[in-house]
Amino acid sequence: MTEAVADAAARGYVETRRAGRRVFYAIVVLLCVWVLLPIYLLLVNALSAPAEVTAFPQRFWPSFDLGSISFFVNFQGVLRALWNSVQVAALTMILSIGLGAPAGYALSRFDFRGKEAFRFLVVMTRAFPLPLLALPLAVMFIRVGLDDTIVGLALVHTTLALPFAVLITFSLFSGIPVELEEAAWTLGCTRVSAFRKVVLPLALPGIAASAVFAFVISWNEVFAAAVLTIENRTLTAFLLQSLNVSPLPLKFAGGAALVVPALLFIFAVRKYLFAMWGIANR
Amino acid sequence: MAEIRIKDVAKQFGAFTALHSIDMTVRDQEFLVLLGASGCGKTTLLRIVAGLETASQGEVWIGERRVDRLPPRDRGISMVFQNYAVFPHLTAYENIAFGLRMAKLPQAEVERRVTRTAELMHIEQLLKRYSGQLSGGQRQRVAVARAIAMEPDVILMDEPLSNLDALLRLEMRAELKGVLAESKTTTIYVTHDQVEAMSLADRIAIMNAGRIVQADRPVEVYRNPAARFVGSFIGNPPMNFLAAERVDRGRWRVAGQVLPGPNATQDRIEFAIRPEDMAVGEGGIPANVRVVEPLGPHTLVTADVGGQLFRAVLDSDIAVAPGDTVSLVPQPERIRWFDPETSRALQ
Incomplete structure (x- = not known):
């Protein structure tokens, strides 16, 4: 009797678990479709002949016709915008690591008044809406003469990328035991040479990842780029501007040109991005 | 000649007093063990001698030099840490050679010293390995070899054996005693393990709540405790x-x-x-x-x-x-x- 009850309870438990797992996989599939389907369609169309883009039904496999891509590359102003994007992103990368890594190091190694408040503020900068800043920023940039320049846009992108650079490098440096540095000091190193010979080699892969992330943030940013540049548009701003007037194949090719590098970069550095949010490296 | 003189050294962390005016002399080539329960200030005192911590007051002298304002690298000390602190991006060889290269010794001398200390610590076979490929005991051997290779006036050890398992600890303890006696350095060794202290020390300084309660030869400390605390702390079962x-x-x-x-x-x-x-x-x-x-x-x-x-x-x-x-x-x-x-x- 009691055995039967226990049996039923056990069966009930197994069934509940099985149902739970089904829901879990359904959500996983849904999220994957949500993220991957647009990327898939983007790639198929970018790699298909211009005529096939508007065809119905859509092809499952792209025809690997480079017509759209070559049209995009040869489109007036695209290459220049691409070059601008690379310049702005590279400058953003240098600035945000140059400023962010020392801040991350200080946060991980020193106790100072207001440290927690500082960490909080670093995150809070992300909560400040850029559109609110855009107009005063544009006015100020015009006054200073930074409007429509690579440097000016890179500065704005740096403010966007800096919090991430600080947080990633903070967790990176925190993962390197202080004793290693102390051992280096007792073995004849100054603070600087201990950093160069011990901390930097250990942190370098993570710093590189953080740099790539900053690059991607700038690469993908469209709002500030559209507001603050006119002549020297980055690729995102350029595409936004010509979206209405450009043919569909161009849109797809441009979208792919923006998404693919960003995706590859993020995939390469994903383990460090997880570390930033405190998820163990896997 | 490297006598360590600690004069009126005190340390406050905010409102908490970690060390109350410590006066102590460690004789040249002496093996002094700082013994006490955790939180008694023994590691703080060691780190002040090393220069990794600054004293709130007082002076530290090593030999004829006052060192308490000098950075660790100028004090003529080497240190062995509790968690080894072997550099993970360097081989055992390069770890031992690290300080020698910083001191810009000629390659032949670096080679000679690394080989000699590796022999001394029985790690000749491990020199090409990285720290991740070494066991805890082997890492600690590399750390000790790295400290000895510097041929320092003073070696400071912060609970170097406490992360090892019991058997390995026994083995390393006996070896350390021999190696350090041979290297003719002055040693300050921090531990909370009274058996370790008794077996290694020329002299034991027992600390309690930021003060040195008694500093004497191991047998003396055991037989004639200067304070009730020493009698109840040393000896198992206690007094x-x-x-x-x-x-x-x-x-x-x-x-x-x-x-x-x-x-x-x-x-x-x-x-x-x-x-x-x-x-x-x-x-x-x-x-x-x-x-x-x-x-x-x-x-x-x-x-x-x-x-x-x-x-x-x-x-x-x-x-x-x-x-x-x-x-x-x-x-x-x-x-x-x-x-x-x-x-x-x-x-």
Whole structure:
């Protein structure tokens, strides 16, 4: 009797678990479709002949016709915008690591008044809406003469990328035991040479990842780029501007040109991005 | 010549005083062990000597130089850390060579010193490995080799064996003693393990709550504790303490027995005896036996004397059982007396 009850309870438990797992996989599939389907369609169309883009039904496999891509590359102003994007992103990368890594190091190694408040503020900068800043920023940039320049846009992108650079490098440096540095000091190193010979080699892969992330943030940013540049548009701003007037194949090719590098970069550095949010490296 | 002189060194962390005015001299080539429970300030003191921590006041001298304002690299010290601190991005060889390269020694000399210290620590086979490919014990050998290769005046060790398992600890302990004696450096060694302290030290400095309570040879510390704390901290099982009441000049009543003692003016003092310094006999301290633990070479008897816990290490062929009352006679020359007010030893 009691055995039967226990049996039923056990069966009930197994069934509940099985149902739970089904829901879990359904959500996983849904999220994957949500993220991957647009990327898939983007790639198929970018790699298909211009005529096939508007065809119905859509092809499952792209025809690997480079017509759209070559049209995009040869489109007036695209290459220049691409070059601008690379310049702005590279400058953003240098600035945000140059400023962010020392801040991350200080946060991980020193106790100072207001440290927690500082960490909080670093995150809070992300909560400040850029559109609110855009107009005063544009006015100020015009006054200073930074409007429509690579440097000016890179500065704005740096403010966007800096919090991430600080947080990633903070967790990176925190993962390197202080004793290693102390051992280096007792073995004849100054603070600087201990950093160069011990901390930097250990942190370098993570710093590189953080740099790539900053690059991607700038690469993908469209709002500030559209507001603050006119002549020297980055690729995102350029595409936004010509979206209405450009043919569909161009849109797809441009979208792919923006998404693919960003995706590859993020995939390469994903383990460090997880570390930033405190998820163990896997 | 590297004598370490610590003069009036104190350290505050905010409102907390980690060290109260420490004065201590470590003689040239001496092996001094700082012993104490965790939080007693022993590691802080070591780190002040190393230059990894700054003292709130006082001076540190190594040899003829005042070093307390110098960075660690200019103090002529090497340090071995509790968690080894072997650089993970360098091979064992490059770890040992690290300080030598920083000192810009010629390659031949680097080669010679690395080879020699690696031999000394029995890690010649491991020199090409990275720290991730070494066991804890091997890592600690690399860390010690790295410290010795510098040929420093002073080696500072912060609980170097506490992360090793018991067997390895025993083996490394014996080896360290030999290696350090040969290297002719002055050593300060921090530990909370009293057996480690007793077996390694030329002199033990026992610390409690930011003060050095006693600094003396291991046997002296064991036999003649300067304070009640030392008696209760050193020795396993620790010293026994009983209240003593003054009968008249130099005579004290302890658990009903009158014993000769110090000419103190107090009415009440404390009687102390080590568990192994007693034997069963006539006219001793009456003890109600609670637990009997035969340990082979001797038998540990836990008893109760007037409500106080009292332990005796007795000969293993003595027949006692829980519930018995035995008369324990202390060896007169091994009895110690403490002032309950100051907790210092009385003569």
